[in-house]
Amino acid sequence: MEPFTTHTGIGVPLRRSNVDTDQIIPAVYLKRVARTGFEDALFAAWRSDENFVLNIEPFNRGSVLVAGPDFGTGSSREHAVWALKDYGFRVIISSRFADIFRGNAGKQGLLAARCEQSDVELLWKLLETEPGTRITVDLNARTVRAKDLTVGFEVDEYTRWRLLEGLDDIGLTMRAEEAIDSFERCRPGFLPRTLPSPAG
Amino acid sequence: MGSTLAEKVWNEHLVRRGSGDEPDLLYIDLHLVHEVTSPQAFEGLRLAGREVRRPDLTLATEDHNVPTEGVELPIADPVSRTQVDTLRKNCAEFGIRLHSMGDTEQGIVHVVGPQLGLTQPGTTVVCGDSHTSTHGAFGALAFGIGTSEVEHVLATQTLPLRPFRTMAVNVEGTLRPGVTSKDVILAVIARIGTGGGQGYVLEYRGSAVESMSMEARMTMCNMSIEAGARAGMIAPDETTFEYLRGRPHAPGGADWDAAVEYWKSLRTDPDAEYDAEVTIDADELTPFVTWGTNPGQGAPLGERVPDPEFVADEEQRAATEKALEYMGLTAGTPLREVAVDTVFLGSCTNGRIEDLRSAAEILRGHRVSPDVRMLVVPGSMRVRQQAEREGLDEVFTAAGAEWRSAGCSMCLGMNPDQLTPGERAASTSNRNFEGRQGKGGRTHLVSPVVAAATAVRGTLSSPEDL
Numbered sequence: 001m002e003p004f005t006t007h008t009g010i011g012v013p014l015r016r017s018n019v020d021t022d023q024i025i026p027a028v029y030l031k032r033v034a035r036t037g038f039e040d041a042l043f044a045a046w047r048s049d050e051n052f053v054l055n056i057e058p059f060n061r062g063s064v065l066v067a068g069p070d071f072g073t074g075s076s077r078e079h080a081v082w083a084l085k086d087y088g089f090r091v092i093i094s095s096r097f098a099d100i101f102r103g104n105a106g107k108q109g110l111l112a113a114r115c116e117q118s119d120v121e122l123l124w125k126l127l128e129t130e131p132g133t134r135i136t137v138d139l140n141a142r143t144v145r146a147k148d149l150t151v152g153f154e155v156d157e158y159t160r161w162r163l164l165e166g167l168d169d170i171g172l173t174m175r176a177e178e179a180i181d182s183f184e185r186c187r188p189g190f191l192p193r194t195l196p197s198p199a200g
Numbered sequence: 201m202g203s204t205l206a207e208k209v210w211n212e213h214l215v216r217r218g219s220g221d222e223p224d225l226l227y228i229d230l231h232l233v234h235e236v237t238s239p240q241a242f243e244g245l246r247l248a249g250r251e252v253r254r255p256d257l258t259l260a261t262e263d264h265n266v267p268t269e270g271v272e273l274p275i276a277d278p279v280s281r282t283q284v285d286t287l288r289k290n291c292a293e294f295g296i297r298l299h300s301m302g303d304t305e306q307g308i309v310h311v312v313g314p315q316l317g318l319t320q321p322g323t324t325v326v327c328g329d330s331h332t333s334t335h336g337a338f339g340a341l342a343f344g345i346g347t348s349e350v351e352h353v354l355a356t357q358t359l360p361l362r363p364f365r366t367m368a369v370n371v372e373g374t375l376r377p378g379v380t381s382k383d384v385i386l387a388v389i390a391r392i393g394t395g396g397g398q399g400y401v402l403e404y405r406g407s408a409v410e411s412m413s414m415e416a417r418m419t420m421c422n423m424s425i426e427a428g429a430r431a432g433m434i435a436p437d438e439t440t441f442e443y444l445r446g447r448p449h450a451p452g453g454a455d456w457d458a459a460v461e462y463w464k465s466l467r468t469d470p471d472a473e474y475d476a477e478v479t480i481d482a483d484e485l486t487p488f489v490t491w492g493t494n495p496g497q498g499a500p501l502g503e504r505v506p507d508p509e510f511v512a513d514e515e516q517r518a519a520t521e522k523a524l525e526y527m528g529l530t531a532g533t534p535l536r537e538v539a540v541d542t543v544f545l546g547s548c549t550n551g552r553i554e555d556l557r558s559a560a561e562i563l564r565g566h567r568v569s570p571d572v573r574m575l576v577v578p579g580s581m582r583v584r585q586q587a588e589r590e591g592l593d594e595v596f597t598a599a600g601a602e603w604r605s606a607g608c609s610m611c612l613g614m615n616p617d618q619l620t621p622g623e624r625a626a627s628t629s630n631r632n633f634e635g636r637q638g639k640g641g642r643t644h645l646v647s648p649v650v651a652a653a654t655a656v657r658g659t660l661s662s663p664e665d666l
Contacts (some may be wrong), residue, residue, distance in 0.1 A: 078346035104346035
């Protein structure tokens with residue numbers, strides 16, 4: 001994973017709450033077996049509306065999405081994160097993220113930055129009055145800057161450290177392999193196993 | 201201070217406690233896999249030259265993409281077929297047991313695990329699917345994960361996680377006839393909101409929960425994610441043990457006694473403290489349906505479509521307006537007057553044998569309205585067989601409903617079972633998001649008995665309307 005320190009890009013106001021992962025990427029696009037190439041699937045249903053924000057220049061070149069509360073609810077599909085990344089987004093700003101989405105984002109180097117809803121409103125106003133405004137997100141300082149506006153954001157420390165260092169989770173866990181081995185040796189014998197299959 | 205049920209299971213699975221900002225490392229007892237969220241995880245393993253650490257704690261089924269008719273034929277949609285074929289290749293390559301289309305044990309992953317007896321109290325269960333919360337009905341700590349985490353569990357049988365907070369959901373009293381655990385969970389979600397459970401494990405408790413069957417409990421835990429929670433749990437009791445006894449993977453002989461003794465310890469201590477608590481009065485509940493585009497937008501069936509004008513919160517008002525526009529509903533319309541085109545009975549929420557029995561009981565002697573198509577999709581092939589042994593298939597077909605094979609089907613429309621734009625459904629599934637059941641489709645979430653009554657009358661109805 002590539003380290004994330006700061007990012008600057010065009011901000012996109014998405015004035016909606018409860019943006020669920022079925023909206024971020026409808027199920028019909030989940031049939032692919034590759035990990036990239038999901039940019040066409042992002043917000044597929046909403047993009048058929050020509051007034052949707054991503055159909056409007058310069059927002060279509062945005063990389064910082066500013067959304068309403070409860071972003072990423074619903075299905076666990078990590079494709080939602082892939083689609084946002086493939087489209088070009090590097091940061092999502094919201095006052096509240098669904099747990100699974102936030103976890104998935106952190107693993108893929110997409111920053112889910114938690115801001116106060118009042119700050120989200122300020123960003124929305126700014127982006128709507130001056131379309132094309134660039135937002136700088138500084139992960140070290142945990143700040144979001146746009147024009148004269150600077151607001152703070154929250155992200156948990158462990159995710160921040162992993163993003164800053166660009167560390168892979170599996171590699172980190174493998175360092176604890178001895179602990180996993182010894183845990184396994186102590187598991188009770190009555191616990192179920194899927195193999196061998198009773199059906200043969 | 202004592203521990204909650206969730207904390208007990210968590211602590212029993214600690215491979216390593218995190219220090220400072222570092223998360224805990226948790227051991228996973230059962231990893232369920234399906235075709236949609238796994239291909240990129242297997243690809244990741246191959247690229248890194250890694251093995252599956254514990255194929256014997258892993259089980260795969262085909263469910264999301266599979267057609268529910270003509271299952272003996274190759275899948276017509278080439279993209280779906282590729283995804284299912286990819287799962288087959290991956291399972292063969294990495295030595296994972298797979299229940300494919302046509303297999304007696306095939307079905308929705310969250311129906312298959314419990315019916316095989318693999319889901320057991322006190323275990324940790326994960327799957328690349330948010331409805332993994334279903335398995336919490338057994339007192340397991342069960343939650344959905346993303347594809348990166350699927351890869352992580354395949355490679356290490358563990359997950360780095362920060363402890364969840366705990367919330368007690370007390371459901372006290374007795375449910376009236378015709379009121380089900382689906383109505384309870386829809387009322388819980390409407391109460392705490394789609395974000396109300398974020399970061400929490402919900403523990404359902406109280407006399408109404410204790411008197412529920414295992415299948416009713418699974419319905420409740422299944423929709424915990426719709427309240428934003430990672431997991432739902434119910435302490436195991438005699439109902440749980442009786443459900444498990446004799447199932448293919450339940451412990452046998454002396455192991456059974458040892459297991460039950462352990463399972464009995466899986467209760468929240470009297471002096472334990474929850475981080476939050478809500479109480480629902482079961483006596484007061486009536487059938488509950490959704491009118492909007494998230495599962496928190498619901499109301500008792502006897503009420504009307506809400507008027508955005510009376511919603512005080514600005515954000516909520518805007519959300520209500522958007523939802524009514526998408527749903528094609530007029531504020532003030534009695535919910536009972538909302539006419540549907542389709543009724544879907546099935547899914548990991550309500551596709552089990554008791555769900556089919558209760559719907560068939562309502563349909564017996566009635567006909568599905570000529571303006572309605574009704575799809576009945578058992579959650580697994582075992583459920584289908586059981587239903588056929590009981591003659592339920594004949595009740596459904598005699599009433600004019602379609603009797604299908606097992607899969608996720610119209611819950612999310614990844615197979616051919618979809619709504620067309622503008623089509624309205626009463627659905628026993630779990631999500632009423634825009635386009636969830638097909639682009640432009642409109643979904644009202646309901647219980648199986650409301651689904652059956654609605655199919656007969658053609659408008660949202662409860663059995664007492666018949």
